Structures are given as structure tokens and as C-alpha cells.
Amino acid sequence: MKLQTAIVDDDRIFHFLMDIMLQETQISNSPVCLYEGEQFLQWWHAHKDNAEASLIFLDLNMPLIDGWKVLDNLRKETAKKIFVVIITSSIDPKDRKRAEGYPMVIDFMVKPIHLNDLLEVKQSAPLLPYF
Template identity: 35%
Template sequence: MDFEVLNVDDDKMVLFIHEKMMNHSEFSSSPKSFEDANETLTYISEYKAEDKKFVIFLDLNMPKLDGWDFMEELKKKGLDKYCYIFVMTSSIDPTDKEKAESYAAVIGFVEKPISVDKLNDLKKKKELLPFFS
């Protein structure tokens, strides 16, 4: 089983920081970043495979297609089975957390900005253990 990390956020600086932190923590040496969630959907459609998971760090508040709509589209297109999603947020609203947990692909919440310590903790999530053991 292989995995690929995708960062989805409309803020270029956040994407830059996340890429650097992922490299430093050895979470991913080549994460892909997307400012547009529609482009992410297209990418997943084109590169999905039965032996591959996409680990997605997803911002909820984005123009055009926001994080909620992105997760709805993933589900509608049957692409959610290829994905593990971490919802990225700057505030943890209990209703957002509850709503996010209703999506099968969501495996956690991460507060922005991401850090090496947070990424090292995420490596211990049961869904990700096979990739980091």
C-alpha cells in the first residue's frame, strides 16, 4: 500500500509552511499542494489506485468549492474510499467537528498551522501506521 499527501488550502503561505513541516518531519518528502479543491478532485480521479491512499490536509473555508463541498463531491464520485482526510482549521467549533466526523474519510482534526510535533503524532494514527512502521 502506497500513499500520497495532498494539501488543500487557498492560502499560499499555509501551503508553503505545511510543505516545509512535512519535509522536516519526514511525513512526506513530496507533498502536493492545491489552492483549488476542484483541481484536487480532478487529481484524485486521475491518479487513484486500489493500492494507494491519499492523505489529505483539507482547509474548510475556501472560495469556490469549500471543504464541506469537497467532501460531498468525493463521496458522490466514490473517491472517498481512496482518502484519509485531516480537517485543517484555525478554530475548533464543536458543530464542525461533529459534522466532519460524519464523513467516513475523515480521520482527524488538526489545528493550523501544522508543526513537526503534530505531524509526528499523526504518524501514530492507526490508519497511517502501515505507512510509517
């Protein structure tokens, strides 16, 4: 497997919908669904070497360890190809600006997410070798 995909969000319904859309867009047939930041970080450290690259759909507002803390941890992973798509209900321009400060963030999407949003991610230049 070249590209591993994870959905990190505390909303189970969102996981269900994203799973369907990721399959429909042929981005991933089996995304890993994780429900909070700590769970993701544990999974990440156990599986980060299983693929050439990782595509992570990350919610910002989660209990305990939020998306910002996850991004801070991922920033330390300089040798790994990590692509993060922020998925959030926040429409605050400060959040979008802050997300731009993380080099692994390739997109910032405000919920609800649509198929066309995911197709744009699939067509984005940094990910092309992995599809």
C-alpha cells in the same frame, strides 16, 4: 509509491510551511499542493489510482468549492483508502462535530499546525502500513 499526499488550501504560505513540516516529519517528501476544491477534485480523479492510499490535508474554508463539498465527493470513493486531516481556522464545535460524520476524516486540526500535530497523525493506527 504507497501513499500520496495532498495539501488543499487557498493559502500559499500555509502550503510552504506544511511542505517543510511534512518533509521534517517524514510524512511526505513531495506533497501535491492544490489551492481550491475544484482543482483538488480534478487532480484526484486523474491520480486516485496511482497509490494504495491517499493522505489529504484539507482546509474547510476555500472559495468556490469548499472542504465540505470535497468531503462529500470523497465519501463516494468507497473502494479507495482515503485519510483526511481537516486543517482549519474554525474553532466552531459544530464544524468538528460535522467532520466526525465523514468516515475518512482521521483528525481535525485548528491552525496554526505544529510539528507535534503532524507526528500524531503519523502515529495514528490507520496510516501505519503506509509509512
